[in-house]
Amino acid sequence: MPDSVEVLRTAFVDLWATIMLFLPKFAFATAVIIVGIVASNLLKKAVVRLVHMFKIDDLLERLEVKEIFHKAGVKLDIGEVLGFLVKWFVIVMFLIVAADAMQWTQITVFLGQVITYIxxxxxxxxxxxxxxxxxxxxxxxxxxxxxxxxxxxxxxxxxxxxxxxxxxxxxxxxxxxxxxxxxxxxxxxxxxxxxxxxxxxxxxxxxxxxxxxxxxxxxxxxxxxxxxxx
The missing domain is CATH 1.10.287 (Helix Hairpins)
Structure with a gap:
């Protein structure tokens, strides 16, 4: 009986140690993801404003580029397109940091490939x-x-x-x-x-x-x- 209690106690101690090692990593990864989401949204809005400020959409409309996409059934908003790409580029970058903190090697490698593809x-x-x-x-x-x-x-x-x-x-x-x-x-x-x-x-x-x-x-x-x- 004492041996069984000792085994059970050791198991709980190991579990508690694992949780204590996991929680700081999880908290850091969660904070990184939250910061990444906020930063990506801010950068997206900045890109959209810059595109509208320089009137790139108006230029594409005068050059009949938007008309071509319209005929294909696609509403082109170059500001939204660039903003979307910038947003997800930043999010993926922060996800790589979070995955690396959690030591998820395969996810880190996959996200790295996504970054190189953008x-x-x-x-x-x-x-x-x-x-x-x-x-x-x-x-x-x-x-x-x-x-x-x-x-x-x-x-x-x-x-x-x-x-x-x-x-x-x-x-x-x-x-x-x-x-x-x-x-x-x-x-x-x-x-x-x-x-x-x-x-x-x-x-x-x-x-x-x-x-x-x-x-x-x-x-x-x-x-x-x-x-x-x-």
Whole structure:
């Protein structure tokens, strides 16, 4: 009987020692998480205010970037997007500190991988936005040039140029994120082939009338020269 009491007493002592070692770590980790949540919300609000202060949303609206997302059924608020990314970046950073304090190695490693992946998300967003801006610019340039040349397929070809750049930037963004890189490369090759075929057909149909007029002029010039030689 005394041996059983001693075993039980030892077990309770070990349990109490474990709890006493756990509680300070748990309290510190909880405090870190709370501070992280508060800091992340404050930083998110600061980012949103900065974006609105510099009127980046207005710039994207003038460049018709927001209109593209609107057509896709997505309401773009760049301030909220950047604020969301900053918020969760800070939260994950504080979670890493908390997990490390609790000596949860696997969680620490996983969150570290999340942190290293966030810059890829930011770069992918930048690539997509640049693609949208460049696509609109190229569309305006092609349309203006073809309207000056009085080609009927100006809107069609300018649209092809615009969406070719947008699709390319979208694929580049997915590659940056490491999503199905082999599949994206295959789709990109097929897209380029389809674009070349569509562009050739459009150019042929749009330039048929101009080519016919040029051949008529050439035929008339040759006839006149032939008559002069006779």
């Amino acid at each position: 810059p890829n998300v930011l770069i992918a967003i930048v690539i997509l936005l640049v693609g949208l801006l460049l696509g609109n610019f190229v569309q305006d340039v092609i349309r203006s040039a073809m309207e000056v040349a009085q080609m009927k397929s100006a809107n069609f070809l300018s649209g092809i140029g615009k969406w070719a750049i947008i699709v390319f930037s979208g694929m580049a963004s997915l590659v940056q994120l490491g999503i199905a890189e082999a599949l994206i490369q295959t789709l990109f090759t097929g897209f380029i082939a389809m674009l070349a075929l569509a562009g050739g057909l459009a150019f042929g149909l749009g330039g048929k009338e101009h080519a016919s007029k040029a051949l008529d002029h050439l035929y008339q010039d040759l006839r006149e020269k032939h008559k002069e030689n006779e």
